[in-house]
Amino acid sequence: MIWIAIRMLTGDGQKFYGLVFGIAFSTLLITQQLTIFVNLIERGASSVYNVPTADVWVMDEVSRTTDVNYPMASTALDRVRSVPGVEWAVPHLRAGASVRSGDGDLEGVSIVGVDDATLIGLPLRMVTGSADVLSQPDSVIIDDVGVARLFEDGRSPIEERLELNDQRAVIRAVADAIPSFTSQVTLYTKYSQALRYVPGTRNRLSFVLVGASPGVTAGELATRIEAATGLRARTRDQFARDGVDFIIQNTGIPLNFGITVALGFIVGVAIVGLTFSLFIRDNIKQFGALKAIGVTNAKIGRMVAAQAGLVGLIGYGLGVVGTVLFIWSFSANPTFKGFYIPWQIPLISLVAVALILALTGWLALRNVLRTEPASVFR
Amino acid sequence: MVIDWRNLSISRQILPAIAVIGLVIAALFIFSGLPDRALAEPEREPARAPADLANKARVAGSGVVEPSSELIQVGSAVSGLVTDVRVDPGDRVLAGQVLFVVDDRIARSILREADAAIVQARAAISEARSARTTAARQLALYRSVDDPAAVSRAEVIRAEGEASAANERLRLAQAQLQAAQARAASARTEIDRLVVRAPIAGEILTVNIRKGEFVSTQGGGNAQAFIEMGQTQPLHVRIDIDEEQAPRVALGKPATVSPRGAAERQVRANFVRAEPLVVPKRSLTNSAAERVDVRVLQVIYELPASDGLFRVGQQVDAYIPAGSAAK
Structure with missing residues (x-):
């Protein structure tokens, strides 16, 4: 039954690649921008981390x-x-x-x-x-x-x-x-x-x-x-944090990057939401037929979830790989020296992708669940 | 599901596989790329508090090694050219040993002059003595003549005058001898002053004069001391303690001292005294425009004998126990 769902999904190549592209694009945007943002503000702490031996910094x-x-x-x-x-x-x-x-x-x-x-x-x-x-x-x-x-x-x-x-x-x-x-x-x-x-x-x-x-x-x-x-004494991590906070307080960087990340999310919701809804609506007859032969709503829910999962996996994978390629290709550039992808960021974008898919899947599914088996004959 | 190679679907099989492989590679990249922020131990040993003070109240200070006699900058009482330097840096000398000699030719010629004057005065004395003898005998001869007609009154007066004049000449000659002797003695003192001797037994630390250089009695300015010496057995160390910390120091307790650069070699140094005067901290930055408002209490400790670990002028780090009352 899940396999039928996957075939249904990939049957329409245009919509499938549209969905994958939407997810991949918003994953790339969120992951890459968050990575650069984190690395940029962590530059405020680099002087502290460059000293590998001190537990505590004492200052005026x-x-x-x-x-x-x-x-x-x-x-x-x-x-x-x-x-x-x-x-x-x-x-x-x-x-x-x-x-x-x-x-x-x-x-x-x-x-x-x-x-x-x-x-x-x-x-x-x-x-x-x-x-x-x-x-x-x-x-x-x-x-x-x-x-x-x-x-x-x-x-x-x-x-x-x-x-x-x-x-x-x-x-x-x-x-x-x-x-x-x-x-x-x-x-x-x-x-x-x-x-x-x-x-x-x-x-x-x-x-x-x-x-x-x-x-x-x-x-x-x-x-x-x-x-x-x-005197003022700060542990290494506190003092590194101070450097980061100083940049957050004194520059517009967090706001700018926050806007970009939000845009990535919105673009993802828009593209994926639209395409997914269209896809479901196109296939509403098939769902009706399935219902007619006795497939329960829960099963249909699982089918849509499997479709969303496949799109999410491919899109997310490509988006993360894109970010990795970006960081890797710029690693030789002195401006990007020391840039790394904090492991939390792919998780954040994973949550974002899951949120996008859950939101759009739920919106699309509402129609399917309300569909009566009879609709197949209309 | 059996993979049908002839009917391999890009969207259903290849893309998900690429995504999964890509994710695995990305995860490896991410975890291998995380920055290394582990704390490391310092490669070279920093100055540490001794084990028995590690978690107790203590006062830290830094200081400079000095001779137990403090540094003696040997001066010269007279100015002139140096004709001989008899010591080298590192020599151990006894009190009174000759360090260097200043040109004494003038003093010696004055001495020779005075010696000649002594000889001259002696000759004058013997000449005056013989004259006095002659005059005395002449007078005695005249006096022994009973016949007043034989010797005129005038002859007698002249003989008496000659005798007393001879006496005066002798006294004059004796005074001249004394003067010449005094001159010789002062020339000898002068010669002695031109020889600079060690004021105490100790070690020569620097020699800043060489044969042929001019030493002046005028010190001051940037003038270097001619010879610096001091008693280096034992060595002392002068520890500067921030005035804010000064009340906490347990005076009388031994301190733990380590030289800069060899912090692992700590020694115990016994308390000698605390300087009664709190002085501005001398920062060793060599800046002429340096101004300080930090004042320090200087406490002096005696270093145990250690072959070459401590040298005069070296900077050290010290830890001193804090008093029990102070927290």
């Missing part, structure tokens, strides 16, 4: 994100170290600066100063070179997006000289880092070196990165640090 009370920060006095480090449950704490500097490249161009960069002794605060992986190059004088490590921005002609950045605050900086390695929201060039260097590269204000220490002792959770430790020092 008024600091909001990695880029919107207010430096503290240098003794804040010792105050944080004094808190029980702090396994280790190291200084971390983040500030903006202007760099003059070898060919005289001006480029805004963010300088990240990592602890001199332990190099805590560097990204986990390097594309070229290793973190040890920082022990050489005047060394900086550039991030791979920075290479694309500063060296557009494709030459190797290694051993290139830059000028920062009248000081010499030599690029000696390239870090594998997720770019920030603004895709600014990021230069990593030692804390003591960063102090020279960043034009001076009295207080320079932007963050203190903290590792928690075994047995102390990051959240508990953050609360303890806040109570003991009066």
Whole structure:
């Protein structure tokens, strides 16, 4: 009986492909736009996730994100170290600066100063070179997006000289880092070196990165640090969330992407709903005949559900594959570096597809259920 | 349902199969592409609180290693050219050992002059003595003559005058000798001052002068110390503690100290004293325009003997137990 339903569905090629296209298109639109949206706003958290070792970030009370920060006095480090449950704490500097490249161009960069002794605060992986190059004088490590921005002609950045605050900086390695929201060039260097590269204000220490002792959770430790020092302490996830929230609050991105996703849903409902209703209406005689030979309403419901399920499976599959192909084909582009499809998003679009099909199927089915077997003779 | 290959339907069989395979591949892609956000342990050992303080009230500070005598910047009492440097960095010296010598030619010529003057004064003394003897004998001869007609009164007066003049000349010559001796002594003192000696026993840490350079008594400005030395057995460490944390420090308790870059090698350092004066924190950023409003209490601890782990001027991290009253 289900097989008859499937044959009925695929019998009319035009309508079948229309249905599949409708579902595939709205799946693609919803999945792809949600993916880009999530990745885009997660750029606000990339600076936090680029530091693989810190459980807790400590900052001045008024600091909001990695880029919107207010430096503290240098003794804040010792105050944080004094808190029980702090396994280790190291200084971390983040500030903006202007760099003059070898060919005289001006480029805004963010300088990240990592602890001199332990190099805590560097990204986990390097594309070229290793973190040890920082022990050489005047060394900086550039991030791979920075290479694309500063060296557009494709030459190797290694051993290139830059000028920062009248000081010499030599690029000696390239870090594998997720770019920030603004895709600014990021230069990593030692804390003591960063102090020279960043034009001076009295207080320079932007963050203190903290590792928690075994047995102390990051959240508990953050609360303890806040109570003991009066500074603002955020766990890694909280601080990443802060960066995302900052973008949500200060840009129109969520609204724009929300509109696109809603459009995808509406287009899906419109196309699929119309086609499905037409299809059912065309086949209303067949349903009537089935009813006449004693097929129950429940069985007919199942038949329509099977039709919707097949259309949904093919359409959804193609839509998701389309999104995967999109992300995969752009993965080499530095603008899309680090883009991924969060596993929740295909589930969300699956729910959306199910909703579209349930809604349109139910609308179409209403007519069938009301059909009397006699209609076949009319 | 048997698959009939001759009658394979695109819409009924191939498309669903493509969709399912596509979904599986997509799922693999999605799960392999999820970002790695696991926390990692730091590759190099950061400074950690010692095990016995890990979950107790404590105060952390950073500081600099210094000699137990503090750093002595040896100066020169006189200015001049350096003619000899007798020590090298790293030498251990005793109190009073010669460090360097300043050009002493002028002082030596003054000494020679004074010595010559001594000889001259001595000669003058013996000359005056013989003159006095002659005069005394002449006078005695005249006095022994009883016949007043034999010696005129005038002769006697002249002889008396000569005798007393000879006495005066002797005294003058003696005074000249004393003056010359005093001059020689002061020249010797000057020569001695041109030799710069170690004020205490200790280790030479830097030598910033070389033969032929000019040392000046005028310090100040960016002038480097000529020689820096200090007692490095034992070493001390001067820990800066934020004034806000200062009341919590348990003074008298030993501290756990580790050098920067070798945080896993922690040592126990015994309390020496706390400086009575709270001073502005010296930040080691080398910026001339640096201004600070953070004040720190400086607490001094004695480092145990450790072969080369700690060196003078090195930065260290320290953990000190907090007082029991403080929370």
